[in-house]
Amino acid sequence: MHDDSPELPTTTADPHHRSRPLPPYRGILAVDMKGFTRRPAIEHEVLSRALPELLRTSLEHAGLADVWNGRLFPATTGDGYILGFDPTLMPLVIHPWLHTLQDVLAELDAHALGTARIRLRVGLHIGPLPDTADAFGGNGTARTDTHRLLDSRPVRAVLADHSEHVTYVAAVLSDRCYTDAVVSGYAGRHPHAFIEVPATVDGKPFAQRAWLYVPAPSGPLPGRTTSADRAQAPAAANPSRAVTGTLRADRGIINTGLVRGGQHLTNLDRSARPEPEAGHDA
Known part of the structure; x- marks a missing residue:
């Protein structure tokens, strides 16, 4: 009998049997484009290529070129993009970057005649993730949770209910991100500017406490009532x-x-x- 078959890959990390160091904590930034799958197929590649450039431009305009230049495990999802970064920069990503991204998308809509309007959901999270510097880096629960936050009902509802001519960005922060970067006082926005929401995803066993932030609202926000x-x-x-x-x-x-x-x-x-x-x- 000949044993010429290649060695089989490892299929388990053998959890809970021995202790190992945690991977470094990362800031996680992910975006998804509203209505991407309803666009004509001819637009999909153009929009997918434009998204990283929009992120790069907005980060540079916000004085955060280091987030883009030093990005970890960057990956496109077709209708979105995700990257890791130094978590100490999270307060600056929350503000001023979210406002800068809103301004860049508004300017694009005003001047790029003939192109499709781009509106983005943004997910921000902090958690331990490995960076193996290959296509498999950055995988872990923190990354999965970031994608679930992006798909959650409250942040989807904001872009659905607010004017497409005014509101280009709706952000959802994990509770850890909000606590570490906002409640701590390091982000340049008061905690009252954020709205607590139950982040749930249709058809997925996911439910977490999260926080909405909309740089330019133009419609109702969950849980907010007026004196009237x-x-x-x-x-x-x-x-x-x-x-x-x-x-x-x-x-x-x-x-x-x-x-x-x-x-x-x-x-x-x-x-x-x-x-x-x-x-x-x-």
Whole structure:
């Protein structure tokens, strides 16, 4: 018997049997283009090639050329792009880069006549990922979660509900990214500018706490209400407010007053009152 077959590849990393160092923590930046698959096929390659150039241009304009020049495990997904970077730069990626990307896409829409409008969902995350400097680098849970954040319902809803002439960027941050870069005070945006959302993906077992950020909103944002909305909310939503008024129920019983452990019952039908017995005062 001849054993000339090539050695089979390793198919498991043998988890949970021995301890090993974590891979370095990376900042993860991923983008997806809205409506890519509905574009005519002739546009797909053009748009796929344009996306890395848009990222490079916007990062350079934001003073973050190092993020692009030093990018780790870069990869195109056809309708998107992903790269890793030094996580210490995450606050600067959140601001000013997200605003700069919005401005670059708005300028493209205004001046690049005859080309398709480009609107992007952006996912930002921080986590441990290996970089093997080949096509298989950067694989891990943190990368998978970043793609799930991009596909989550809240960030998709923003671009669907906001004007395509105003809102070109909708970003979703993982809770770790928000906590480390925003709550810490290092990012140049107040935490109140971000909206907490449940990030879920249709058909996928994924549900995480995440945070939306929209540089140029032009429509409703999840969980945000105005003072007018709150004024029109039913009083039941605010039990400290009593509803007063006059109610009438002929030949019946009315309940009056705010119920807090008791009720006042009044019978308004005098004809239903019993007649006094003989020998007693009425």
